[in-house]
Amino acid sequence: MSDANASPAYLRTEMLPSAAPPRRQEGLLGWLRENLFSGWLNSLLTVLSLVIIWSLIRHFWPWFAHSVWRANSLAECRQIITQTWGEGATGACFAVIRVRWHQYIFGFYPRAEYWRPILTLGLLFIALAPVLFSVNANIRRWVLAGGGLLCMVLLAVTASPDWTVVLVWALFAAALLLAEYAPMRLLMVTALYPVLAVWLLWGGSPWYPFMLLMGFAVGYGVSALVPRGVSALTGIAVTVLWWIFLAAPAASLATLILPLHLPVVQSSVFGGFLLSVVIGVSAIVLSLPLGILLALARQSNMFIIYSLAVVFIEFIRGVPLITLLFVALVLLKYFLPPQTHFDLILRVIIMVTLFAAAYMAEVIRGGLAALPKGQYEAADSLGLNYWQAQRLIILPQALKISIPGIVGTFIGVFKDTTLVGLINLYDPLKGISDVVRSEFTWKGIYWEPFIFTGAIFFVICFSMSRYSMYLERRLSREHR
Amino acid sequence: MKTTVFLGAAAVSALIAGAGFAAEGDTLAQVKARGELLCGVNPGLVGFASPDANGNWSGFDISFCKAVAAAVLGDASKVKYIPLTGQTRFTGLASGEVDLLARNSTWTFSRDTDLKLDFIGVNYYDGQGFMVPKSLGVSSAKELDGATICIQTGTTTELNLADYFKANNMTYQPVNIDSNSEGEQQYLAGACDAYTTDASGLAATRAAFANPGDHVILPEIISKEPLGPAVRHGDSNWADIARWTLYALIAAEEYGVTSANIEELAKSSQNPEVQRLLGTTDDLGKMIGLDKDWAKRAIAASGNYGEIFAATIGEQTPIGLARGLNAQWTQGGLMYAMPFR
Incomplete structure (x- = not known):
């Protein structure tokens, strides 16, 4: 006030360096304080949790630590445990996994043909990579390399013939090269995959499934030739006609020209994870499009389509999966002509697909309902027709919203495949375990198979869940 | 739309695959045409039905399936084992999924009548x-x-x-x-x-x-848990084949016919009952639509009843079951084969 121009006695011209936080709030100590001991209640809960974890470990650790991996029977396991750890010691007998793991993976699939499911799995990676990882080339590379490595390991442990190893090497090298330079070409594998998988797994001639697939191509081709108004109907009609009248002769003709043939493998020998994955993947892949159609139908203004969709969805959701599986097993047989051979696995896939599709439809309907009405109106005001609007505006947004629900349904479907154990198929969880236990050498084994199958289920389901999180991150637009 | 197309395609392919089926009701003709016996078995029960690490089935019930296949088709290996759970076993038989049910099932009144099964005998008296x-x-x-x-x-x-x-x-x-x-x-x-x-x-x-x-x-x-194989109601000839195959196994033990000495006895046995059983004299097989050697093949497949019992669940196996009620009637048990004549 006295002298405006007088300089103050002391003026700091630069910022102080920030001081270190108090010792108690940094480093490990700080982290512990903040996360585990931030109040008396939290401290109590932390201590309680630690006690529980400790007692669990103390209880189960010896059992794991005493695991026996090399033995030929449960009695031998017990003997080894007693010898090594003294009288009364308990231990896991993972030797059963060592001896019988191939049945948990392949069921009763003939041993000499193990390379076929393995190759099918490898091709699954190649077929899925361009679809699931269409944007990120780096992840695609890793997924392909990982798939290749997994196949190599499986081929090695199943002692498959050398030429199959060379084949898989060549296949994955080609796939990796294609993925680098022309990833869209890989979609060819994706399109052909159903035929390849059916042929490899069941054997016989590839031409009949190929000609069934060709039906779509023929139908599409014809629908492109005829006038727009009737193109869709004509396409469907041509496809069905092709299936009924021309697919079989065309397949025989193709067999004459190029007789590809693999030894036939009956559905009845499928088991273990092979069965679960075949049913799970088919049902997952088929139920998504079916679910989308059902969800759209349920939103439709057309009375019959709407009613049919509602009845179908509510009926399927009101019936337990087990009931549908029993229908597939028993009831269908009464309706079909005697001695009709309608493959049990195919019946189960159809039922599981219908079941999953109904749930999928509701999940996607949730996504559709979450979109603001403005989006529909915007699509209309652009002059888009129904399918254009759905494809370009509505579904991309609705599906993105529904991703967690969709993947949740996928995981549920995959885990539900173990229910087929109740209808005479050898699921990995119970069916194969019962088989293993039915031999006297392994009677009495209980937890070890559960742990083994549980671990594999966890890996697969966890991968699906991580993928859904990746997809959500990749598709999140609003926060950019 | 998509659903119906898919189902249609599946049904069509099923029809194509299933063309040329035998007349319904004649199980023997169906089995012969198929060249394979569909045998419903337990998915896994120690001693009775158990697939090993290579998927080869063995066990007490399995041996009976093999005997029937040997009698009917001449080859004990021509059996397809269809695992049936406790809930699906009877519907599986009724719906034609299997020709024969050898799945440690108790013979009871309601199962025999209401469920339309025909139990063809008892192969194990349990309790x-x-x-x-x-x-x-x-x-x-x-x-x-x-x-x-x-x-x-x-x-x-x-x-x-x-x-x-x-x-x-x-x-x-x-x-x-x-x-x-x-x-x-x-x-x-x-x-x-x-x-x-x-x-x-x-x-x-x-x-x-x-x-x-x-x-x-x-x-x-x-x-009382009399366990026995069963077939569908309404095909008595097939039931006869299954029943007499079981009796052949039991009778073989009674007369001392084993898988080891069967060839020799077929040639040289002086016992008229054995001669009839093994087709040396009478042609009993013709009466049930089979050939002369049917019983001989059935016994040769896994041995007579006693041999099967001893190899799968008997006292020499880890399961160690005594014969008890399942001994021959001559030994104080209940196993009693009707006469072959």
């Missing part, structure tokens, strides 16, 4: 028993008043248990279990004082324990 830990200090089922008992739900054993305790004016606490393996776990973990199931199952279970000596099987057998 329900109890197993208790030795430390419980119980020596008779009559002392189990108030005990907790592990019992498999949805089986005849559950009903038998209730009947038995009611008849003896006792009470019990059931611990419901879903499968044999779960029952073993519960029992070993001390969730129940006693475990009850068929005596053959108890013996196998006890033999697989770490310390079998710590457990005793009580002497009381509280029910």
Whole structure:
């Protein structure tokens, strides 16, 4: 006030360096304080949790630590445990996994043909990579390399013939090269995959499934030739006609020209994870499009389509999966002509697909309902027709919203495949375990198979869940 | 739309695949046309039906399937084993999924009549028993008043248990279990004082324990469980084939015909019954639509009844079941083959 121009006695011209936080709030100590001991209640809960974890470990650790991996029977396991750890010691007998793991993976699939499911799995990676990882080339590379490595390991442990190893090497090298330079070409594998998988797994001639697939191509081709108004109907009609009248002769003709043939493998020998994955993947892949159609139908203004969709969805959701599986097993047989051979696995896939599709439809309907009405109106005001609007505006947004629900349904479907154990198929969880236990050498084994199958289920389901999180991150637009 | 197209395609392909089926009701003709016997078996039961690490089936019931296949098709290996769970076994037979059910099923009135099965005989006389830990200090089922008992739900054993305790004016606490393996776990973990199931199952279970000596099987057998193969109602000739194949196995033991000496006896046996059985003199096979050597092949497949019993569940095996009721009638058991003439 006295002298405006007088300089103050002391003026700091630069910022102080920030001081270190108090010792108690940094480093490990700080982290512990903040996360585990931030109040008396939290401290109590932390201590309680630690006690529980400790007692669990103390209880189960010896059992794991005493695991026996090399033995030929449960009695031998017990003997080894007693010898090594003294009288009364308990231990896991993972030797059963060592001896019988191939049945948990392949069921009763003939041993000499193990390379076929393995190759099918490898091709699954190649077929899925361009679809699931269409944007990120780096992840695609890793997924392909990982798939290749997994196949190599499986081929090695199943002692498959050398030429199959060379084949898989060549296949994955080609796939990796294609993925680098022309990833869209890989979609060819994706399109052909159903035929390849059916042929490899069941054997016989590839031409009949190929000609069934060709039906779509023929139908599409014809629908492109005829006038727009009737193109869709004509396409469907041509496809069905092709299936009924021309697919079989065309397949025989193709067999004459190029007789590809693999030894036939009956559905009845499928088991273990092979069965679960075949049913799970088919049902997952088929139920998504079916679910989308059902969800759209349920939103439709057309009375019959709407009613049919509602009845179908509510009926399927009101019936337990087990009931549908029993229908597939028993009831269908009464309706079909005697001695009709309608493959049990195919019946189960159809039922599981219908079941999953109904749930999928509701999940996607949730996504559709979450979109603001403005989006529909915007699509209309652009002059888009129904399918254009759905494809370009509505579904991309609705599906993105529904991703967690969709993947949740996928995981549920995959885990539900173990229910087929109740209808005479050898699921990995119970069916194969019962088989293993039915031999006297392994009677009495209980937890070890559960742990083994549980671990594999966890890996697969966890991968699906991580993928859904990746997809959500990749598709999140609003926060950019 | 898509659904119907898919189903249509599936149905069409099924029809194409299923073209040329034999007339319904004639199981023998169907089996011969197929060249394979569809045998419904337990998905896995120690001693009775069990696939090994290579998927080869063996066991007491499996041997009967093989004998029938050998009699009908001339080759004991031409059997397709269809695993059937407890819930699906009878519908599986009724719907034509299998030709023959050899799945340790108890012959009861309602199953024989209401479920439209034809039990063709008894290949194992079983009965329900109890197993208790030795430390419980119980020596008779009559002392189990108030005990907790592990019992498999949805089986005849559950009903038998209730009947038995009611008849003896006792009470019990059931611990419901879903499968044999779960029952073993519960029992070993001390969730129940006693475990009850068929005596053959108890013996196998006890033999697989770490310390079998710590457990005793009580002497009381509280029910009759005659286990036998079954076929569908309405095809008596097929039922005859299955029935007489079983009798052939039992008779073979009675007359001392084994898989080892069968060729020799077929040539040189002076016993007229053996001669008829093995087709040396009369042609019995023709009367059931088979050839002369049907019984010979059936016996040669896995041996006579006694050999099958000894190889799969008998005292030399780890399961160690005594013949008991299943001995020949000449030895004080119930196995009695009707005469071959």
